[in-house]
Amino acid sequence: MVEVRIRINGVDRELDIPPQVSLLDALREHLGLTGTKKGCDQGACGACTVLVDGERINSCLTLAVQYAGREITTIEGVDHPLQEAFVRNDGLQCGYCTPGQICSAVGMLAEHRAGAPSAVTEPPGAPGGELTGAEIRERMSGNICRCAAYNGIVDAIQEVAR
CATH class of the missing domain: 3.10.20.30 (Beta-grasp domain)
Known part of the structure; x- marks a missing residue:
């Protein structure tokens, strides 16, 4: 032990x-x-x-x-506007993946604000700017939703990112 x-x-x-x-x-x-x-x-x-x-x-x-x-x-321990945004934008269905999706999105938004580039940042390697749907999908690609609530997840993240 x-x-x-x-x-x-x-x-x-x-x-x-x-x-x-x-x-x-x-x-x-x-x-x-x-x-x-x-x-x-x-x-x-x-x-x-x-x-x-x-x-x-x-x-x-x-x-x-x-x-x-x-x-x-x-x-x-998360208290973040993403939680309500997920509900408003139908970013969940069965809810099993939602805790991981929300924690990942909180971390991803912090990474983006800090200037960490993604594979689809335009121009490649340039930090910052508005998060596009493609960039959110790439940055969140490690989180799978078996119910396929991806559009709602992306909408919720874009709402909060604005």
Whole structure:
């Protein structure tokens, strides 16, 4: 067992867990924060996306011990206009992917504001500017919605980005 101290949603937490426990399993099974979903458990679907020090990560691919002393934000700790925008724009259907979509979108908007370019930024490599639908789709490509609510997701993100 390993003692891990992390800050989750603004609260300092101490875990006594085996070193091989993923951050996802630590959140869900050891802390009862079940908003973060386990989809593929291989980093391909994005349902497990959380924010670490404001940056989005797939929590299923990382060990909890890697994040000792870091600030983790799960969907339970998110308070962002995107949440209402997702509802207004029909950016969800079954809702399973929504926590990961919202956490990813929060991180993506911060990346964009900081000037991080994407593969479709015009001109290539130029930061900033208005987020187009194509750019949002590219930046959010790590998050899959099996119900195909992509148009609503893009509309919600564009609404908040404006």
